[in-house]
Amino acid sequence: MNAKIKIRNLQKKFGSKTVLDNLSLEIFENESLAIIGESGSGKSVLTKCINGLTEYNEGKIIYENSYDVKNLKTEEKRLHISKFGVLFQNSALFDSLNVEKNIFFSCSEKKDFSILRDVGLDKSILSKMPAEISVGVQKRVGLARAIMSKPKILIFDEPTTGLDPVIADQINKLIRGLVIKKKLTTITITHDMKSVYEYADKVAFIKNGKIEWYGQVKQLKNCKNIYMKNFISGKI
Ligand SMILES: Nc1ncnc2c1ncn2[C@@H]1O[C@H](COP(=O)(O)OP(=O)(O)OP(=O)(O)O)[C@@H](O)[C@H]1O
Ligand SMILES: [Mg+2]
Known part of the structure; x- marks a missing residue:
């Protein structure tokens, strides 16, 4: 191999x-x-x-x-x-951007929201700011961002x-x-x-x-x- x-x-x-x-x-x-x-x-x-x-x-x-x-x-x-997609230790979300902008930060094509289901999140999370969500949910958001571009x-x-x-x-x-x-x-x-x-x-x-x-x-x-x-x- x-x-x-x-x-x-x-x-x-x-x-x-x-x-x-x-x-x-x-x-x-x-x-x-x-x-x-x-x-x-x-x-x-x-x-x-x-x-x-x-x-x-x-x-x-x-x-x-x-x-x-x-x-x-x-x-x-x-x-x-x-x-490479990277999930950083502290999730490394942008504090001043909501969840949607964090996930699709480097997305230049049509947004594929099915990614939310992949990481066990609901659409209602998209408008939240990182400070408003728990550390576990932040991880899921970081994970969604890492896999978004299909690395x-x-x-x-x-x-x-x-x-x-x-x-x-x-x-x-x-x-x-x-x-x-x-x-x-x-x-x-x-x-x-x-x-x-x-x-x-x-x-x-x-x-x-x-x-x-x-x-x-x-x-x-x-x-x-x-x-x-x-x-x-x-x-x-
Ligand atoms: N940019 C840098 N400049 C100087 N030294 C650095 C730099 N980045 C890492 N190091 C040093 O390299 C060594 C290895 O660091 P690294 O972050 O890879 O460790 P690690 O195994 O990931 O540790 P941890 O489990 O604590 O995250 C450490 O001694 C660290 O201080
Ligand atoms: Mg380390």
Whole structure:
């Protein structure tokens, strides 16, 4: 199977600090990959290298066997970035725009309101301002915006952090439903093993800038890697 994204020997530094170091990873079409690891281990930075928002120092990120993200010129880079939908940790809604304008912010075609049903929202929400809706509903709005342009790959950066367990469970199930229904390729950064078990196919565990463990979710229960075991049991 050909990888949708092939990362080889990636290095990313901020000044003299090396965040990602000789990291290699493959992401496959129609798969849900969870990226886990300690706070500050470089998970968000990795996804920003992948979708073109951050430059990297060394290595390659090959998209569909056709180009290295590093070599893209400005216009090609913009096209690359537009292949990704992102649900940010805090939903990142525009405070001064209502829900409708937030969801369809970058929509240049006819608005397709069926997206509301996909994320479990009702039309009555469209005129509300972000401050008027709960954090869980904000997540749904952020999710609608992320999938609105039918991106090739979705990135979820900590989709359940800051939510109470009931709402977190609803969001996990919602994402799972979308992943299955729309056959999405997704990258989820998370600290929440419930998200991993709910809808991920594979897991990549980052430590010291590298992939410390990579495998299928079903392999986790027999995983021998001590760092991975500690992470799963909540010791780090
Ligand atoms: N723009 C930046 N300039 C300088 N350092 C940065 C920048 N962005 C990230 N870093 C550093 O890179 C490291 C990795 O950051 P990153 O945000 O990827 O961590 P993370 O694994 O996503 O953590 P968390 O789980 O807390 O979100 C951190 O030490 C962070 O301080
Ligand atoms: Mg992060």
